[in-house]
Amino acid sequence: MLYFQQMLGTAVFAITGVLAIHKVGVDVFGAVVLGIITAIGGGTIRDLLLDQPIFWIADFNYIWVGGGAALLAFFLTKRFQQRYRLLLYLDGFAAALFGLVATEKVLGLQLAAPFAVMMGVLTSIGGGIARDVLAGRTSLLMSREIYATPILLGCILYVLLRDVFGSIQIAGWLALIFTSSLRFLAIYKELQMPAILSTSQG
Amino acid sequence: MLYFQQMLGTAVFAITGVLAIHKVGVDVFGAVVLGIITAIGGGTIRDLLLDQPIFWIADFNYIWVGGGAALLAFFLTKRFQQRYRLLLYLDGFAAALFGLVATEKVLGLQLAAPFAVMMGVLTSIGGGIARDVLAGRTSLLMSREIYATPILLGCILYVLLRDVFGSIQIAGWLALIFTSSLRFLAIYKELQMPAILSTSQG
């Protein structure tokens, strides 16, 4: 079940990745590469830092699913753009899921909680940042969009709830609901970081 | 023989790397660093992902050759620019060679063919992309130039021929000829990705 959700998340990340770079002008090869990087980039950096086997080398399905979804997004761009808001919500859900799964993965390696939270956030947002750097776009690190903050708070909440309930399942579901809801709210209300938490732009 | 060719390829990559960034304004330190990164960047990312010892740590000659060639290119830019088309062909040959050698290296580690092809392409184009990102240039991922596609096709062909002939030599030579020829054709005819395989630019 979790496996299916992660594959769905991989596909969604690849699709939103291709849509994000679509306007810049890119050929099918570049689109597929950048879609795959969006989907697997964060987890790859995490595994490199942890000196763990890269997850998609162990299970190449991540590449097939990410690459296939990117191909679809390249050729059916208009269809997907019509559903952009749905994709945005799915993307928020996938980002929350990836972050929490990574946090648990790192805790399972007996590493400290702050480090697990850090790796959770990195897994979640690393791929999108890598894509933006490679595509020459302004990355979300430089924007006031509320994307990373819900994941940061959600991963912290997960670590706390896991201690309180002593159950990965309960903590996971609660943190997933919390993180997704916060991101959904940010999408729905088009929330931005308050000015006091941002430097002047331009 | 292969060793000599790889060193030649390293030098060519470093030289075209320096020529590519020459217009942007760079000092000799930056030029040498970016030339070396062009030459060894792709293989470095490959070795990191495979958790193999980085190839140029085991054999520092790659750094000397890449750095020396970059220095030459920095001080003799005009000479090299006069031979730019020759360099472009040599670069295409080196890219094909690096891609195929990397594909064989990964197959030799008993990893699956699709993964070997992926690492072949990454080895071949990764250094140039890293250079462009570091230099703030538009990377070839965002261009319609036909650079990566011949390597992708060539690495796939190599895997197939290796199975058919059961010989690394025969498969290697045939794939090398195929890949280089395709790239040479793209250079000679200034081919671009057909519009249907590209998004609108600008």
Add this chain to the structure above:
Amino acid sequence: MLYFQQMLGTAVFAITGVLAIHKVGVDVFGAVVLGIITAIGGGTIRDLLLDQPIFWIADFNYIWVGGGAALLAFFLTKRFQQRYRLLLYLDGFAAALFGLVATEKVLGLQLAAPFAVMMGVLTSIGGGIARDVLAGRTSLLMSREIYATPILLGCILYVLLRDVFGSIQIAGWLALIFTSSLRFLAIYKELQMPAILSTSQG
């Protein structure tokens, strides 16, 4: 003692990192992430290449110190900007320290001197370059500012002095004084690479 100095260097790198990106427009999350990356990025790439445990996974204090300093720099930007020149000198000292400590670390792994020098320079300047790439700024690789050259010369000097004196302490102090002085001179006189060592800009 060295530990305290490295933590101070980490804080200084994080602060100058935040000040460098302040004008571009960034929220508190992006500022802290980029400040931390400035502080630990170079050493992280070094440890990945050497296949060593990442230094800040072993000792998370680097993250706390870097993150805390980045937070301070975000909220007290004006205070820090008033002391910008002092920070610039501290940054030069920290860069020299990080470079020399990394050179010694690599020599201690029985790796060759040229490689140790290369890793020293990478440790010292890698974080700032990573920050610039992520923030979409022109990196110091593309500028004529004299930043990396003193570190390169200082790390080479360190390797030589270490052989001559047979003492890490003496070699370290002399190389640190030499490297810092050279950088301080470059800051004070606003030295730039001579035109003959740079390509035309623009």
